Amino acid sequence: MTDPTPDAASAAEDGTDLLAVRRAKLDRLRAAGVDPFPHDFDGVEPIAEVRARHEGLEDGAETDVRHRIAGRLRARRGQGKMAFLDLDDRSGRIQLQAKLDVLGPEVMSRLLDDVDLGDLIGIDGVAFMSRRGELSIRVEAITVLAKSLRPPPDKHHGLQDQEVRQRRRELDLIGNEDTRRAFVMRSRIVSEIRRFLDGEGFLEVETPVLQPLYGGALARPFTTHHNALGRDLYLRIATELYLKRLIVGGLERVYELGKNFRNEGISHKHNPEFTMLEWYEAYADVEDAADRLEACVSHVAAAVGYEGEIRWTEPWARKTLAGAIEEETGIDVLAHRTSESLAAVVRASDRTDVDPDGRTWPQLVDDLLSKDVEPKLQQPTMLFDYPVELSPFAKRKRTETGEDTGLVERFEAFALGMEIANAFSELNDPDEQRRRFEEQARLELEGDDEAQQYDESFVEALEQGMPPTGGLGLGIDRLVICMTGRSTIREVVLFPTMRD
RNA sequence: GCCUCGGUAGCUCAACUGGUUAGAGCAGUGGACUCUUAAUCCGAAGGUUGAGGGUUCGAGUCCCUCCCGAGGCACCA
Numbered sequence: 001m002t003d004p005t006p007d008a009a010s011a012a013e014d015g016t017d018l019l020a021v022r023r024a025k026l027d028r029l030r031a032a033g034v035d036p037f038p039h040d041f042d043g044v045e046p047i048a049e050v051r052a053r054h055e056g057l058e059d060g061a062e063t064d065v066r067h068r069i070a071g072r073l074r075a076r077r078g079q080g081k082m083a084f085l086d087l088d089d090r091s092g093r094i095q096l097q098a099k100l101d102v103l104g105p106e107v108m109s110r111l112l113d114d115v116d117l118g119d120l121i122g123i124d125g126v127a128f129m130s131r132r133g134e135l136s137i138r139v140e141a142i143t144v145l146a147k148s149l150r151p152p153p154d155k156h157h158g159l160q161d162q163e164v165r166q167r168r169r170e171l172d173l174i175g176n177e178d179t180r181r182a183f184v185m186r187s188r189i190v191s192e193i194r195r196f197l198d199g200e201g202f203l204e205v206e207t208p209v210l211q212p213l214y215g216g217a218l219a220r221p222f223t224t225h226h227n228a229l230g231r232d233l234y235l236r237i238a239t240e241l242y243l244k245r246l247i248v249g250g251l252e253r254v255y256e257l258g259k260n261f262r263n264e265g266i267s268h269k270h271n272p273e274f275t276m277l278e279w280y281e282a283y284a285d286v287e288d289a290a291d292r293l294e295a296c297v298s299h300v301a302a303a304v305g306y307e308g309e310i311r312w313t314e315p316w317a318r319k320t321l322a323g324a325i326e327e328e329t330g331i332d333v334l335a336h337r338t339s340e341s342l343a344a345v346v347r348a349s350d351r352t353d354v355d356p357d358g359r360t361w362p363q364l365v366d367d368l369l370s371k372d373v374e375p376k377l378q379q380p381t382m383l384f385d386y387p388v389e390l391s392p393f394a395k396r397k398r399t400e401t402g403e404d405t406g407l408v409e410r411f412e413a414f415a416l417g418m419e420i421a422n423a424f425s426e427l428n429d430p431d432e433q434r435r436r437f438e439e440q441a442r443l444e445l446e447g448d449d450e451a452q453q454y455d456e457s458f459v460e461a462l463e464q465g466m467p468p469t470g471g472l473g474l475g476i477d478r479l480v481i482c483m484t485g486r487s488t489i490r491e492v493v494l495f496p497t498m499r500d
Numbered sequence: 501g502c503c504u505c506g507g508u509a510g511c512u513c514a515a516c517u518g519g520u521u522a523g524a525g526c527a528g529u530g531g532a533c534u535c536u537u538a539a540u541c542c543g544a545a546g547g548u549u550g551a552g553g554g555u556u557c558g559a560g561u562c563c564c565u566c567c568c569g570a571g572g573c574a575c576c577a
Contacts, residue, residue, distance in 0.1 A: 014530090014544080014545060015527095015529025015530085017546095018510055018546095027546080067567070075538085075539095078533070082533085082534035083534090083536085095536085100534075101534080110577085113576050116527095116528090130537090132536075132537075134536085134537070152512060153512095153527070154511040155511090155527075155538075156538045157512040158512090159511075159513090161571050162569060162570065163507090163570090171504095218577085219577080220575095243567095262577085264577090265501095265574080268571090274526095365577095370577090422577070455531085475577080477503070477577095499568070
């Protein structure tokens with residue numbers, strides 16, 4: 001910045017311009033020969049470790065243990081010959097005691113007059129227990145580590161404004177302990193998932209985000225353009241098809257944990273970019289995927305110390321989709337296999353408010369599921385046996401007679417009234433897969449802009465021979481919502497998509 | 501995309517059915533204070549009430565348009 005104008009200088013003096021006040025202090029530090037942005041600060045101890053070291057110290061007890069800590073200054077009490085301050089680091093908070101007779105007038109003034117709330121400072125000092133039983137550090141030396149030129153969020157109320165909390169997540173993290181806890185929990189959940197799958201012999205892999213065709217889910221994509229190749233590419237909506245090619249290649253157990261992108265609405269459970277885990281296991285089917293999902297999620301819940309209302313431990317409830325719909329609505333969708341007959345029953349029912357006009361049979365089934373069943377599934381529940389029309393990559397359901405039920409071997413898992421996972425016995429018959437793509441192509445011609453694109457290279461991969469395979473997708477954001485007790489995806493995504 | 505609600509000081513919130521000069525706490529600022537912890541006490545300061553237009557003697561408050569957010573619907577795993 002340039003020199004403050006006379007107006008700015010007077011605004012700094014009377015304290016009306018908060019930014020100018022801070023810049024004036026920055027200038028004072030520099031004038032006193034203090035570097036307000038030094039390069040490092042060696043030998044810092046996490047505050048939590050300092051606390052652990054002195055656990056059980058009696059009220060009023062002194063120690064001769066010297067500590068070096070660093071963090072953001074959060075609060076300050078007292079302005080005279082002694083002051084107390086609170087310092088935050090990533091591991092916790094600790095009280096500092098600054099005494100004039102220890103520091104001398106010059107250092108005391110630096111701490112009280114030139115350092116602001118929100119500044120990053122380093123402290124050398126001795127631990128003691130205050131008379132009121134608060135572990136504290138008696139400051140012997142301070143080091144300015146970075147001047148904060150903007151005021152921090154309210155020290156007591158934190159930052160409440162939803163918009164600012166999401167657009168300026170750093171402020172949310174500084175001001176709101178809850179937010180910090182939730183995102184620490186998210187990181188631990190993700191690393192426990194990796195630990196679990198790695199322990200089961202899975203390989204973590206990376207497949208393309210930029211794809212010439214989009215597939216593996218029913219959704220509209222984001223489109224972008226590659227200049228040198230002179231062609232459009234799509235941001236992936238799923239990792240499914242590439243991962244199955246790796247199963248063909250013999251990797252046998254693979255997973256990918258990363259972002260998918262879907263060009264659709266934003267809601268409390270939808271963000272345009274979201275984190276998905278997909279795994280594929282050779283010589284396994286949908287039942288194996290279900291067992292592994294239970295094992296994985298209950299491991300994660302225990303490892304991160306989940307303490308909420310959801311019972312993640314095995315076994316989870318398992319039902320059929322049709323059974324669950326009948327339970328909630330009294331409608332047996334399998335007894336009415338055409339859109340007309342199902343629509344008639346839906347219309348006649350007083351237990352659902354689904355509007356059947358213009359809906360196909362699979363759409364109606366989906367409507368009944370999402371309106372009448374899904375909201376009821378608060379505890380972890382897996383629903384099996386989905387209509388083939390909604391599942392272009394799943395194997396048809398085995399039956400004793402060999403008859404075609406129109407169902408596939410697939411389940412979706414739900415918790416807190418949200419879908420969190422989706423799995424099936426992967427279709428590995430290339431001719432059947434080709435027919436499913438052709439059916440999707442027909443739907444696209446009819447104007448369904450979410451139909452699957454015909455992916456010939458994927459069919460060729462299946463022609464190479466894919467072993468029987470169980471695959472699963474787990475929505476990480478939604479799992480984190482459940483495990484952190486948050487109500488929306490925006491609370492568990494660091495920087496959710498916002499308007500400009 | 502549609503409906504409803506909201507946007508007031510840097511932050512957290514007030515302001516009855518349209519009526520004096522839009523209030524308070526925190527932060528900041530000047531001062532007092534050597535065990536405080538949402539420290540306390542005294543003083544002064546801080547506002548284009550999201551933006552723009554309109555109705556009215558008078559608008560934070562009513563109407564219109566736009567921006568941003570929240571909730572719901574639609575779309576969608």
